[in-house]
Amino acid sequence: RSCFATSQWATFARSWFLIDARQQPPGKIATMCSVRLQGKHKPIYHALSDCGDHVVVINTKHIAFSGNKWEQKVYSSHTGYPGGFKQVTAAQLHQKDPKAIVKLAVYGMLPRNLARRTMMQRLHIFPDDELPEDIRANITEELQQPREIPRRLSEYTQEEIDAFPRLWTPYVYQLKATKWCT
Amino acid sequence: MKAYTYLMAKKLKLEGPSPPKPRSQQPHWDHHAEVQAFSSRLHENFSLEVLKTAFINPCYLQAEHRRRQGLAVGAEATALALEDNVQLRERGESFTRSFLTDWCRASFPVLPSDGVESVAGHLAGSEVVTYVARNLGVDDLAMSADCPVPDDVLHSTFMAVVGALLESSGPERTGLFLRDFLGPQLIGKDLFDMWTVVNPMGLLVEELTKRNVALPEPRLIRAAGASTVLPLYFVGLYSNKKLLAQGPGETLAAAEEEAARVALRILYGYTENRRPLDFSPLQQHQQPLIQSISSN
Numbered sequence: 001r002s003c004f005a006t007s008q009w010a011t012f013a014r015s016w017f018l019i020d021a022r023q024q025p026p027g028k029i030a031t032m033c034s035v036r037l038q039g040k041h042k043p044i045y046h047a048l049s050d051c052g053d054h055v056v057v058i059n060t061k062h063i064a065f066s067g068n069k070w071e072q073k074v075y076s077s078h079t080g081y082p083g084g085f086k087q088v089t090a091a092q093l094h095q096k097d098p099k100a101i102v103k104l105a106v107y108g109m110l111p112r113n114l115a116r117r118t119m120m121q122r123l124h125i126f127p128d129d130e131l132p133e134d135i136r137a138n139i140t141e142e143l144q145q146p147r148e149i150p151r152r153l154s155e156y157t158q159e160e161i162d163a164f165p166r167l168w169t170p171y172v173y174q175l176k177a178t179k180w181c182t
Numbered sequence: 183m184k185a186y187t188y189l190m191a192k193k194l195k196l197e198g199p200s201p202p203k204p205r206s207q208q209p210h211w212d213h214h215a216e217v218q219a220f221s222s223r224l225h226e227n228f229s230l231e232v233l234k235t236a237f238i239n240p241c242y243l244q245a246e247h248r249r250r251q252g253l254a255v256g257a258e259a260t261a262l263a264l265e266d267n268v269q270l271r272e273r274g275e276s277f278t279r280s281f282l283t284d285w286c287r288a289s290f291p292v293l294p295s296d297g298v299e300s301v302a303g304h305l306a307g308s309e310v311v312t313y314v315a316r317n318l319g320v321d322d323l324a325m326s327a328d329c330p331v332p333d334d335v336l337h338s339t340f341m342a343v344v345g346a347l348l349e350s351s352g353p354e355r356t357g358l359f360l361r362d363f364l365g366p367q368l369i370g371k372d373l374f375d376m377w378t379v380v381n382p383m384g385l386l387v388e389e390l391t392k393r394n395v396a397l398p399e400p401r402l403i404r405a406a407g408a409s410t411v412l413p414l415y416f417v418g419l420y421s422n423k424k425l426l427a428q429g430p431g432e433t434l435a436a437a438e439e440e441a442a443r444v445a446l447r448i449l450y451g452y453t454e455n456r457r458p459l460d461f462s463p464l465q466q467h468q469q470p471l472i473q474s475i476s477s478n
Binding site: 003004006007009010013014015016054133134137138140141 | 372374375404405406407408409410412414416429430431432436440443
């Protein structure tokens with residue numbers, strides 16, 4: 001039945017999602033990636049069905065941790081040799097390899113089974129905007145960014161600044177006369 | 183006992199399974215009782231002599247005649263007093279075809295005539311009829327030269343049974359019988375499985391020009407994995423900037439064709455979510471099954 005064959009093809013096809021990580025927290029990016037890599041966004045999900053999709057993450061160089069995590073978050077590893085325990089902060093790791101933070105975050109959010117490595121192979125991370133031609137041709141849709149990027153003061157127009165309500169009148173502190181200030 | 187079963191198993195392995203025997207030659211068979219049971223099982227009033235003639239195929243008569251001649255008895259003793267089912271089969275077949283065409287036309291008023299003919303032809307065709315006949319027990323009752331009953335013989339026996347019902351109860355009850363047994367075989371079937379359309383896009387363009395709607399414009403809606411070995415494209419057909427139908431496909435051409443087929447299914451009202459066909463029993467005060475259809 002041709003109608004059944006085409007609808008089956010459409011149901012089980014693997015799609016390619018694009019996520020822009022500019023000024024986004026890497027944890028939220030990683031949850032979105034892991035959900036789609038496992039196939040949990042599909043009603044036909046089963047852990048053994050190999051129904052995950054491809055995810056392409058761009059602009060990982062411009063990732064934004066909240067709080068002081070750039071200095072406080074520590075990524076540890078051990079080379080296997082004595083005295084080989086290495087600990088690097090997130091800032092150092094990002095300096096060395098801009099793709100590593102997102103990659104480690106997604107790796108930690110995937111289920112700890114043999115399918116994890118296959119899912120990681122379907123994750124494509126790029127530090128900036130440039131994509132190879134074949135991946136650019138494959139992409140189905142772009143996902144919405146998890147965090148709304150706040151605007152800078154320089155990006156507001158003067159009319160918007162003037163239209164903003166005055167919440168309190170600022171108190172101007174006056175310097176009182178003392179012995180040393182004459 | 184064990185030795186016997188071993189010997190029989192060895193014999194089965196050497197000679198293969200035994201050839202199938204018709205049910206009438208197996209024990210506990212009463213032809214008259216079976217024919218009566220057939221008639222009451224279908225909740226129909228058959229006249230039993232007509233029904234018995236309906237089960238007698240010409241190939242059986244020829245085989246019987248040859249067998250009796252081989253017994254080397256005189257010609258008068260070998261005369262068979264049985265009639266053929268050829269006439270009943272012809273009447274049944276013509277009635278089935280006309281009834282099914284009318285019923286399909288009434289159920290799908292928008293479907294064009296070659297579509298209606300294909301659907302009716304599929305329902306009256308060998309596959310569906312032999313499936314229904316085997317499940318109704320017609321192949322046990324049918325008398326034919328070889329066993330199991332071949333498909334064309336079974337088909338003609340079923341048509342002869344329909345002819346017998348036509349003689350016994352009249353066209354209305356026969357129509358209801360055909361609707362109730364062959365009609366449900368349409369459930370779950372797709373239109374273009376039964377009706378081969380070579381150029382769905384051309385047919386769609388014709389249909390839309392007949393209804394004075396703008397011609398369809400194909401647009402790519404979604405694409406996934408274009409440079410992989412498993413691509414998927416969704417193509418939508420827009421007429422006057424409004425979506426008619428969208429269909430998936432492995433290549434752009436296949437997706438466009440599928441979209442045209444989906445649009446045709448929607449136009450002819452043969453979608454999967456259409457109102458189900460009416461199989462309610464006919465009450466006496468209800469209007470006749472098929473209204474008189476005005477000439478197209």
